[in-house]
Every structure is written in C-alpha cells, then in structure tokens.
Amino acid sequence: MRRERQIELLERLVGVDPDLPWSYAPASLRNPAAAYTDPRRFAEEMRVLFRERPQFVGLTGECAQPGAYLTATLGNVPIIVVRQADGSLRAMVNACRHRGATLLEGSGKGGMRRIVCPYHGWTYDTDGKLVQQPATGHGFDDVGMSCDLHRRAVAEKHGLIFVHPSSAEPFDVDAQLYGAQDELADYGLADYVHVETRVNQWNMNWKMVLDTFTEAYHIRWLHKNTIAPHFLCDLIFDAYGPNPRTIGLRKSVIDQLRDKPKSEWTLLPYSTTQYFLVPGALLVYQLDHIELWRLTPLDVGRVRVATSIFAPEPPKDEKAQRYWTRNLDILLQVTEGEDFPQMERIQKNLESGALPEIVYGRIEPALVHMHRSINEALAAASAA
Numbered sequence: 188m189r190r191e192r193q194i195e196l197l198e199r200l201v202g203v204d205p206d207l208p209w210s211y212a213p214a215s216l217r218n219p220a221a222a223y224t225d226p227r228r229f230a231e232e233m234r235v236l237f238r239e240r241p242q243f244v245g246l247t248g249e250c251a252q253p254g255a256y257l258t259a260t261l262g263n264v265p266i267i268v269v270r271q272a273d274g275s276l277r278a279m280v281n282a283c284r285h286r287g288a289t290l291l292e293g294s295g296k297g298g299m300r301r302i303v304c305p306y307h308g309w310t311y312d313t314d315g316k317l318v319q320q321p322a323t324g325h326g327f328d329d330v331g332m333s334c335d336l337h338r339r340a341v342a343e344k345h346g347l348i349f350v351h352p353s354s355a356e357p358f359d360v361d362a363q364l365y366g367a368q369d370e371l372a373d374y375g376l377a378d379y380v381h382v383e384t385r386v387n388q389w390n391m392n393w394k395m396v397l398d399t400f401t402e403a404y405h406i407r408w409l410h411k412n413t414i415a416p417h418f419l420c421d422l423i424f425d426a427y428g429p430n431p432r433t434i435g436l437r438k439s440v441i442d443q444l445r446d447k448p449k450s451e452w453t454l455l456p457y458s459t460t461q462y463f464l465v466p467g468a469l470l471v472y473q474l475d476h477i478e479l480w481r482l483t484p485l486d487v488g489r490v491r492v493a494t495s496i497f498a499p500e501p502p503k504d505e506k507a508q509r510y511w512t513r514n515l516d517i518l519l520q521v522t523e524g525e526d527f528p529q530m531e532r533i534q535k536n537l538e539s540g541a542l543p544e545i546v547y548g549r550i551e552p553a554l555v556h557m558h559r560s561i562n563e564a565l566a567a568a569s570a571a
C-alpha cells in the first residue's frame with residue numbers, strides 16, 4: 188500500500204477515542220434469520236453469487252510451475268486450474284467425460300504431464316484434450332462428440348486467479364475487484380509462496396465465515412483474554428463495490444499520531460488489512476505474510492473452510508517453517524477456538540425459528556454493507 192494512502196487512512200484516526208467506535212454505517216440493517224437458514228434462499232445464493240459470476244480460487248504462487256494445479260468447488264461446480272507449459276492457465280470442469288469421475292483432488296505443485304481418470308484410465312493432456320482411452324478397442328467409435336474436458340474461463344492478475352464456474356467467456360480480474368486492485372497491486376502477491384493450508388468443516392451458514400471478520404465490535408468481549416488487550420475496537424472500513432475492505436489496528440498505532448510528524452506515519456506495521464472477495468474468500472495482508480480464507484458452502488447450515496498462509500519467500504529451513512506453522516496455530520486458536528464455535532451456536536439459534544431476525548448495527552458498517560449488497564444482488568436476480 189502506497190505511503191500517501193497509508194497516511195490518508197491514518198488521518199481518519201486523529202482524535203478518535205481508542206475505547207469507542209468511530210466509524211458508522213448510514214443506517215442499521217435487520218436481516219431475517221432465513222438469510223442463514225432457508226434452503227431456497229441458499230439455492231438462490233449458490234446460483235446467483237457462486238455460479239453465475241467469476242470466483243476467486245487462489246494465488247499465483249499455488250499454481251506457479253508448469254503442471255501445477257488447483258481444485259475448487261464453485262457453486263457446486265468442480266473445477267481444476269492447471270498451469271500450462273507456456274505459462275498460461277487453463278480452467279476445466281473437474282469431471283471425466285466418460286462417466287463423470289472426479290479427476291484431481293487437492294492441489295499439485297508442478298510437473299503433472301497428463302490428467303488420468305482414476306476410474307477407467309481415460310487420459311487428458313494438461314489442457315484438457317483427451318489423448319488416450321486405454322484398452323477400449325472400438326468401444327467408443329460411435330460416440331460422435333468431443334470428449335475433451337469442458338473449459339471454463341480463467342483470468343489472472345495482481346497474483347490473483349479467478350475462474351467462471353459456468354462460462355468460457357473471457358472476463359477481466361479488475362472488474363471483480365471494483366477498485367481494490369489499486370491497493371492489491373502494490374503487495375506483489377504474485378511472488379508469495381504457499382506455506383500451509385488447513386481445512387475444517389463447521390455447522391454454520393457460509394456467510395458466518397465472512398461475518399466473523401467484518402467487525403471489531405466483538406473483540407473486547409469474545410476475545411477479552413486473547414487479542415483484546417492489543418487491538419482497537421473498531422476497523423477502518425471502505426467499500427469496493429459490494430466488497431468490504433477492513434483494517435484492524437494495534438492500539439500502538441495511536442501513539443505515532445501524537446509522537447511523529449505526519450510524513451513519518453506508517454500504517455502497515457500496525458495493521459491487518461482484510462480484502463473480502465465475496466462470496467468465497469477473504470484475503471488478509473499482514474506485514475510479513477498473507478492469510479487466505481476460502482470457503483465452500485456444503486449445505487445451508489454447513490461450510491468447509493480452508494485457511495492458508497503464504498510467505499514472501501519459501502521457508503529456508505525448519506526454523507522458518509516452524510515460524511509460519513506457529514503463526515497459523517495462533518490464528519486458528521482464536522478463530523477456531525473462539526469465533527467459529529460462537530457462530531455455530533448462533534446458527535443453531537437461528538435454525539430454532541425462535542429468532543425471526545438479527546440486527547447489524549451502525550457501528551458494524553462493513554457487516555451492513557456486505558449483507559445489503561448480497562440482499563440487493565439476490566433481489567435484482569429474482570426481479571430479472
């Protein structure tokens with residue numbers, strides 16, 4: 188993030204009371220519990236938000252070498268992204284053209300030359316072209332259709348990879364970022380290397396994962412024994428189209444506003460900057476690493492969450508590796524030990540039917556903005 192931008196954001200903190208919230212949404216928002224519990228609404232979200240638009244799938248560093256691949260489930264559509272020998276990316280449906288078996292699982296760091304179906308061994312080139320059907324004789328001579336893998340549109344920019352789960356029409360990454368690329372482009376994300384990913388499933392609606400990170404109002408209560416002593420109770424919030432960008436701050440950031448001339452102010456050493464890539468991801472910039480949260484809705488009340496950590500360079504030795512592992516441990520201790528269990532209890536309460544609605548207050552502007560945007564996108568789709 189450019190220096191002038193950091194100073195500009197810090198100016199918003201001049202005169203704030205570190206113990207009180209300072210940023211407000213224009214109005215509070217009441218959301219029906221059904222937004223989290225209704226299977227019909229969930230089906231609509233999967234179609235409108237997850238399937239009919241390009242989705243963020245990962246960082247360039249996860250899929251850098253020829254033959255490296257990523258898999259994802261986007262609005263229930265199984266997808267593979269494979270780095271080609273010429274450096275380009277190809278996205279395809281991760282299902283064999285014979286009987287539909289899943290071709291690849293997880294991810295691969297590089298060197299894959301062929302995609303081989305685990306069911307009957309049909310073999311595809313890394314660009315999805317069918318090259319072999321072992322021991323079939325003339326058994327498929329009369330099929331009369333291409334059996335290459337179905338293609339999907341993929342785009343890569345600023346180190347970010349997006350895929351359209353239901354279209355092969357080219358699209359532009361910047362259009363998915365709504366202006367956040369001005370900040371994201373500065374981080375050099377393309378150079379970050381993947382260190383580790385941990386995956387868990389939770390009994391809560393997918394939106395609860397994002398809700399967890401949209402406000403700092405809960406920090407002083409829910410996290411009173413962990414992070415509360417070190418962090419301010421509010422976030423710097425900006426909207427990039429439907430997506431919030433929020434910045435959490437260490438309390439010590441306030442001191443420099445008093446102690447240093449403005450030209451020396453810095454934001455990054457004191458902050459955690461969160462870029463929401465609604466619906467499926469949250470990218471978090473910390474001074475020495477990137478965290479990535481990727482979510483896959485499994486059902487209206489169940490979600491798979493993958494948490495990854497990326498470093499500016501590959502860990503040199505075991506000590507460096509332990510440092511990153513420890514980072515991930517601490518992060519998950521708070522979210523998996525305090526946040527997500529709370530969200531699971533909320534989900535249960537909403538599912539009870541006893542609570543018709545919940546409220547996002549004016550002091551939770553990113554939460555208000557995100558849900559307003561989601562609700563508007565669904566309303567626009569149903570009007571059309």
Ligand code: FES
Pocket residue numbers: 283284285286287288304305306307308309
């Ligand atoms: S399903 Fe893939 S080879 Fe039969």
Ligand SMILES: [Fe+2]
Pocket residue numbers: 399405406409410526
């Ligand atoms: Fe939290």
